Each structure stands twice: as structure tokens, then as C-alpha cells.
Amino acid sequence: MKKLLLLDSDPGLLDAAFCLAVRTYSGGIAQLLLDHGADPGSCGPDELMPLREAVDSGSPALVEVLLHHRIRGRYPRSELLRMLDLARHWHDTGVETELRRRTGSRGTVGRTRVEDDEFYSVDELTLGEVTVRDGYAAILTRLEELLGIRSSFEELRNRALAHCDQDHAAWGAVTIQLSSRCDQETWTAAAALRAHPDPAHRLFGAEVLRLTHLFDGSDEDAFAGPALGVFTEWATEEADLAVLTEVLVALGEHADPRADAALMLYAGHPDPRVRGAVARGLGTWSELPAFSDDVREALLVLMTDRDTAVRRDACLTVGQAKDRDPVLADAMAALLDDAERQVQVAAVHGLALHRDERCVEASRRLGPPRPGTFPEEHYLDAAWRYAWRNGV
Numbered sequence: 001m002k003k004l005l006l007l008d009s010d011p012g013l014l015d016a017a018f019c020l021a022v023r024t025y026s027g028g029i030a031q032l033l034l035d036h037g038a039d040p041g042s043c044g045p046d047e048l049m050p051l052r053e054a055v056d057s058g059s060p061a062l063v064e065v066l067l068h069h070r071i072r073g074r075y076p077r078s079e080l081l082r083m084l085d086l087a088r089h090w091h092d093t094g095v096e097t098e099l100r101r102r103t104g105s106r107g108t109v110g111r112t113r114v115e116d117d118e119f120y121s122v123d124e125l126t127l128g129e130v131t132v133r134d135g136y137a138a139i140l141t142r143l144e145e146l147l148g149i150r151s152s153f154e155e156l157r158n159r160a161l162a163h164c165d166q167d168h169a170a171w172g173a174v175t176i177q178l179s180s181r182c183d184q185e186t187w188t189a190a191a192a193l194r195a196h197p198d199p200a201h202r203l204f205g206a207e208v209l210r211l212t213h214l215f216d217g218s219d220e221d222a223f224a225g226p227a228l229g230v231f232t233e234w235a236t237e238e239a240d241l242a243v244l245t246e247v248l249v250a251l252g253e254h255a256d257p258r259a260d261a262a263l264m265l266y267a268g269h270p271d272p273r274v275r276g277a278v279a280r281g282l283g284t285w286s287e288l289p290a291f292s293d294d295v296r297e298a299l300l301v302l303m304t305d306r307d308t309a310v311r312r313d314a315c316l317t318v319g320q321a322k323d324r325d326p327v328l329a330d331a332m333a334a335l336l337d338d339a340e341r342q343v344q345v346a347a348v349h350g351l352a353l354h355r356d357e358r359c360v361e362a363s364r365r366l367g368p369p370r371p372g373t374f375p376e377e378h379y380l381d382a383a384w385r386y387a388w389r390n391g392v
Helices: 002-007 011-023 027-035 051-057 060-066 077-093 095-103 136-147 153-161 169-181 184-195 199-215 224-235 241-251 257-264 272-281 293-302 308-320 326-337 341-353 358-366 376-390
Strands: 110-115 121-127 130-133
Touching (some): 011 027, 077 095, 121 169, 169 184, 184 199, 199 224, 224 241, 257 293, 293 308, 308 341
Antiparallel strands (some): 110 121, 121 130
């Protein structure tokens, strides 16, 4: 679908495809079409499924496209309240229990993990002829937000932890909503989870704290100092790898030498997830024209890491930074011959940003972007723009 959208972005076709995607319960595809300019307001009432069907489906992505701001006005508050009750019923009753009640079946419930949109997944459950997704907690959370209903931190936390998976739509909906509050009450509750014996609770608390600082758009940036203090200390004591990775990602969002110092302690960690967080975070938010000597040396080592994703991420960090040391450019050029294409693409991108002509020939050897999770079209576009500007 992404490849097709690059080839043809006719507005009328996009709008028709959006209506079709919604009618066929393809929420992820509908969201992708929205991102490429489809107008949901062009769909007539008879071309969209009722909001109730979308909520019943359990797909947060499908509900979200029907709640797009261009069509949200079609639903009176009374209908949104009924949908809130429906989502809460599914959530409180339990998906399997409600499926059995509706079908009257005692058979085995099939369960499959599926992508619901570009960022989050859900479980898809099938019993008899009925298939639903278990995204009701995310739907409930989203409807509460639209209706101005503020659930407690504890209730929202429990919704997320019922899945214990950062990739689940419920976890994403809850952490985003809590962090968008940007208030001291939420901050204190999330920070208290740092001492919880369960790693899932600590992971949840760390993500809410990280996103609270990230989403704080106020001039005061009141959570920057507290976040840096919390995460710098937390990194020295966290034993769980998933939580430690989240803490290091948070440190990478601070333009502060203390954050870089804390990150470099883990540059040689045995787990590639941890090294990847270091590679993405070192010096990335700094406005300084050059890396410190220690940061530069750490990144040069990470660019030769045995793990593909770590090499790629270190190369992207170097390429997007302001440091134009020729040693860094040569290190990226060395990755043009890497065994993995995604590392080669990252090297082409970085060299283009460094205005290094070696990106042009390397980009031509790679050929056109390939569709996939790694956004090749974005990274290779930098080399095309360099060649166009310089007539090569």
C-alpha cells in the first residue's frame, strides 16, 4: 500500500479508497490513507460503517479513523457516551466472556497477534463466525479523552498493565493520555513506580515520565530538570533490560552532558537493545557544533557493532548531528560496503547531510527505495537532493 501511494496520490482515488478501507474494517489502511491526504469528510453517511460497529470490532485504529476531526461532528455527545458504555462493557466483561455470550459457543477461542495500525498491535480473537480485536481498553481511553472524562492514574495504569506489552494499543493509548496531562499529580504517581518490584510497573512509570517531558510544550519546560535527575539515577540501579532500555531512551532526549555521560556507561553492554538506545541517544539533542571526544569515540565504536540495528542507528546519529569531523564522514563511508542494506542506506543519508559526494554513487548502486519498515525513501531522498543541488 505504501508503494502504491508513492506511485499514485490522486485525491479522488484516495478518498474512495478510504471509504472502502473503513467499510472492510481495515483501520490501519484507512489511517495510512489519511496520512497521505485522504479526506474522510468526502464519505457519505451510507459509505461509512456506524461507529457502533467500529467499537464492537475492538479495533482502536478503526474507531480512530471514524473519530477523525472532519467527521467527528456527525456524532452527538449522547452517541459518544453510548459508545463509551459499549467499550467499557467489552473491557469490564472480558473479550472471551463476551464472545461466548454473543455466540453461545463453548468452543476454543482462536487468538492471533495482528497489527492494528502502523505503531501498535492487538490480539484478534475468533469464536465460530465472530472475530474481534482486544483493543477495547484503548478505545475506552480515547473516548474518555474526547468526552473530557478524567480517569484516575491507577485505573489507566491497570488498563495498560492488563496487557504488559509496550506494543499493545492499550499501553500506547494510556501512556500517551497520561503524559499529555503534564501535571505534577501524574508525574508523582509515575515516579513512585520506580521502586515497584514488578518490572512491568517500572517500565510503565518510566515511559509515562519520558513522554511527559517529551510532550511538554510549555516555555517553562518544567519537567526537564526532574526528568534528567530521575533517569540519571535510575540508569545506575535498573536491572531489567526492558526498563533499562526505556530509561536510556529517555536520557537520549536530553541535551545535557550528564545524559551523555550516563549513556556512555552502557555503550559496551552485552544486550543490543541497550547498545541501540545508546547509539540513538548520544549527543542527538545537543545544539553544540561538535561531539565531545568521548561521545565521538563511543559512536565510532558503535558504528562497527556486531548488531545491524546498532550500526544503523549509530550511523544515523552521526549523520544527523552537526559535527563535521572528517573522521566521522570516513566512518560512514566505510559502511557503504556493509553487508546489510539498511546500514548502507543510513550511510548514504548521513554522507548526504554532511555534503559528502560519496553519497551520490552509493545511492545509485542501491537503486530505488524498497518498501518496508525502514523508511528508505526518506533517507535516500537526501542523496537525491544533494545530487540535484550540485548537478551531479
